[in-house]
Amino acid sequence: MMDTVSNADPxxxxxxxxxxxxxxxTDAPGGGLWAILGPVRWTIRLAMxxxxxxxxxxxxxxxxxxAMLECLGGGQVTILAxxxxxxxxxxxxxxxxxxxxxxxxxxxxxVISHLGAFRLEQTLRTDLTAHLARxxxxxxITAGTGxxxxxxxxxxxxxxxxxxxxxxxxxxxxxxxxxxxxxLVLIEWRLALVALAVFILGMAAMRLAMRDYATLRRRYDAxxxxxxxxxxEFVQAMPVVRLFDGGSAxxxxxxxxxxxxxxIFRSWIVISGTAGRMALAVLSPxxxxxxxxxxxxxxxxxxxxxxxxxxxxxMLSTGVADALIPLMWMNEFIRKARAGALRIQDLLAVPPLxxxxxxxxxxxxxxxxDAVRFRYPDRADTAVCDVSFTAAPGTVTxxxxxxxxxxxxxxxxxxxxxxxxxxxxxxxxxxxxxCDPDVLMRHVSFVFQDTFLFHDSxxxxxxxxxxxxxxxxxxxxxxxxxxxxxxxxxxxxxDTVAGDRGAxxxxxxxxxxxxxxxxxxxxxxxxxDEATAFADPENEALIVTALATLMRGKTTIVIAHRLSxxxxxxxxxxxxxxxxxxCGRHDTLxxxxxxxxxxxxxxxxxQGWTLRTEATETPS
Numbered sequence: 001m002m003d004t005v006s007n008a009d010p011x012x013x014x015x016x017x018x019x020x021x022x023x024x025x026t027d028a029p030g031g032g033l034w035a036i037l038g039p040v041r042w043t044i045r046l047a048m049x050x051x052x053x054x055x056x057x058x059x060x061x062x063x064x065x066x067a068m069l070e071c072l073g074g075g076q077v078t079i080l081a082x083x084x085x086x087x088x089x090x091x092x093x094x095x096x097x098x099x100x101x102x103x104x105x106x107x108x109x110x111v112i113s114h115l116g117a118f119r120l121e122q123t124l125r126t127d128l129t130a131h132l133a134r135x136x137x138x139x140x141i142t143a144g145t146g147x148x149x150x151x152x153x154x155x156x157x158x159x160x161x162x163x164x165x166x167x168x169x170x171x172x173x174x175x176x177x178x179x180x181x182x183x184l185v186l187i188e189w190r191l192a193l194v195a196l197a198v199f200i201l202g203m204a205a206m207r208l209a210m211r212d213y214a215t216l217r218r219r220y221d222a223x224x225x226x227x228x229x230x231x232x233e234f235v236q237a238m239p240v241v242r243l244f245d246g247g248s249a250x251x252x253x254x255x256x257x258x259x260x261x262x263x264i265f266r267s268w269i270v271i272s273g274t275a276g277r278m279a280l281a282v283l284s285p286x287x288x289x290x291x292x293x294x295x296x297x298x299x300x301x302x303x304x305x306x307x308x309x310x311x312x313x314x315m316l317s318t319g320v321a322d323a324l325i326p327l328m329w330m331n332e333f334i335r336k337a338r339a340g341a342l343r344i345q346d347l348l349a350v351p352p353l354x355x356x357x358x359x360x361x362x363x364x365x366x367x368x369x370d371a372v373r374f375r376y377p378d379r380a381d382t383a384v385c386d387v388s389f390t391a392a393p394g395t396v397t398x399x400x401x402x403x404x405x406x407x408x409x410x411x412x413x414x415x416x417x418x419x420x421x422x423x424x425x426x427x428x429x430x431x432x433x434x435c436d437p438d439v440l441m442r443h444v445s446f447v448f449q450d451t452f453l454f455h456d457s458x459x460x461x462x463x464x465x466x467x468x469x470x471x472x473x474x475x476x477x478x479x480x481x482x483x484x485x486x487x488x489x490x491x492x493x494x495d496t497v498a499g500d501r502g503a504x505x506x507x508x509x510x511x512x513x514x515x516x517x518x519x520x521x522x523x524x525x526x527x528x529d530e531a532t533a534f535a536d537p538e539n540e541a542l543i544v545t546a547l548a549t550l551m552r553g554k555t556t557i558v559i560a561h562r563l564s565x566x567x568x569x570x571x572x573x574x575x576x577x578x579x580x581x582x583c584g585r586h587d588t589l590x591x592x593x594x595x596x597x598x599x600x601x602x603x604x605x606x607q608g609w610t611l612r613t614e615a616t617e618t619p620s
Contacts, residue, residue: 033334036159036341039123043116044167047109051171054105059179059316061098063187066312067091109168117164124156124344134352138417151347155340162337166330173326180316188305188313194295195317198288216267217335223261230254285318292317354419356436362428362443365524365555367391367414371423374413383409384578388423389571391555393524398558398566400599401575407559410575411527414557415444427525445523451510453502458487459494461502461513465521473520481516482545483509515547526551529559563603572596 037044068091128151132140140148177199184192231254292314299305305313372387384406391397399407412418413425416432424431427443445465453461462474469477474494478484486509490496502510518526528547544565560566567586574582574589574596581595589596 032345033338033341040116040120047113047167048171050105050109051168052175054102055172055175056179057098057102061095062315064091064095070308113167114164117160120163121156121160131348135350136353136418151343155343158336158340162333166333184316188309191292191296191313194291198291219264223264226257227261230257288317357434360430360434362430364428365393368426372420373422374420382578389573393555395570396556398560398569398572400560405575406578411559415446443523444525445518445521446527447518448529451514453498455500457495461498462516465517477516477520480519481512483512483516526554526556
């Protein structure tokens with residue numbers, strides 16, 4: 001494993017970055033959800049079937065109770081559409097048995113769905129982490145931790161909740177209206193038609209309420225995201241806001257987002273709110289009870305319907321519409337699950353890094369760029385073009401140039417963050433595409449500007465470079481990195497937990513622990529992305545001392561922003577717009593009066609810049 005210590009999030013993402021599924025129609029049939037549920041499809045079907053059969057038992061129990069009432073009333077048992085010789089006790093026992101069966105099946109359905117959800121979660125996380133281990137490192141950095149964390153955690157969790165909780169509900173709530181209506185027809189078809197009429201009215205209101213749901217939901221989500229972004233910007237920028245514009249500009253953006261959200265919410269209420277409330281009112285038990293009772297009383301007065309039958313119909317009819325109310329709310333679960341499924345599919349669809357074309361091992365510590373051309377997948381322009389240079393073993397090569405010249409791209413092509421489009425990058429005489437990734441990473445250490453420490457002990461953070469390292473080896477690396485003294489001064493020494501991303505340590509301390517990690521790795525090729533860029537003078541001196549130890553005897557590629565740090569480099573490669581403009585030692589390049597000389601003069605001018613005040617005499 002390479003000594004990667006950065007967690008940078010570039011503002012521009014490559015096309016291999018998983019796109020936002022909200023940009024697509026997540027409400028389309030299927031929506032990718034059923035495909036991602038492949039490992040547990042039969043588990044879902046079984047859970048739904050168990051829940052559905054449990055609902056059938058519950059409805060049948062109501063029919064058995066109605067038959068028991070008829071027996072107690074001395075009438076003929078017509079509930080089951082045939083004359084029965086059973087007595088009230090028999091029907092009561094049947095009802096009790098059906099209720100027990102319903103509870104048991106519902107419990108079993110719950111257990112099956114949750115077991116399936118845990119299995120799906122394990123499968124998805126295993127597949128996602130295994131796939132991430134094969135995608136280019138550049139893609140992972142470009143995607144950013146927020147996107148990957150949302151997919152690995154939130155989206156997988158939403159699918160877990162969908163399978164665990166929603167599938168039994170689907171089984172019960174789709175079965176209940178059908179079975180209940182069928183039984184009502186068998187018991188008393190006239191009252192069944194009344195219940196059906198109320199049900200159809202409620203369905204019509206529900207359809208009216210959901211007619212523009214997909215469009216309105218997307219607008220709602222976009223407006224809500226705009227508010228959240230405006231709030232975050234306003235809070236994070238508070239010092240700047242208070243000092244410069246008094247909050248007028250940033251608060252204006254927040255207020256505009258809030259007004260847009262209010263208008264969208266108001267339009268949703270106008271379009272769907274009335275119909276939605278009507279649907280909820282009609283599908284509640286009371287309208288069905290009133291309608292069935294009114295017609296039932298008339299039929300009972302005419303002697304067409306017996307009292308036990310009327311009671312049975314009243315007990316059953318409320319379940320026809322009532323079962324559909326949860327289905328209205330479950331649309332939101334389905335929408336979230338589909339969006340999560342699409343993000344997971346997008347991540348799994350990112351092309352992995354091609355397998356090595358061979359199994360060669362680097363023969364030495366040389367680094368060669370041979371007519372390298374590379375373009376980021378989402379950009380039209382070429383990032384580096386026809387770049388060729390050789391870093392001999394044990395030498396220091398500095399790569400400099402204006403912002404955007406391609407310096408970091410060159411550095412990240414060495415450990416194969418991406419594959420080049422043309423040409424070749426060779427380490428030890430071996431094309432990095434022909435080298436096993438583990439072998440390549442043992443030959444290359446990479447130290448970024450931005451450090452990353454795990455929420456673990458300082459010793460384990462250093463030991464990440466070589467997990468089998470002893471405590472003495474860890475401490476020796478820390479001494480070489482000028483970190484031992486401050487580590488031993490901490491309350492728990494090397495057992496001190498660094499905190500989330502090393503939050504309990506200063507920037508300079510984190511950088512020195514990162515260097516200790518690289519020293520412990522002791523790879524023959526070292527790539528440095530200006531390790532002193534953000535250090536204060538005291539920490540910079542310590543880091544420079546540590547770097548001198550780290551670089552000793554290694555082939556070092558330095559991405560330089562402070563030109564003073566690379567005066568003694570064996571060669572300096574000057575990039576301009578992705579091409580090599582100049583190459584040579586410091587004195588030679590300064591004498592050539594080219595791009596490097598201009599950069600050097602700018603650097604010297606900046607070094608000599610100070611704040612000055614004009615002294616004025618004050619009249620006495």
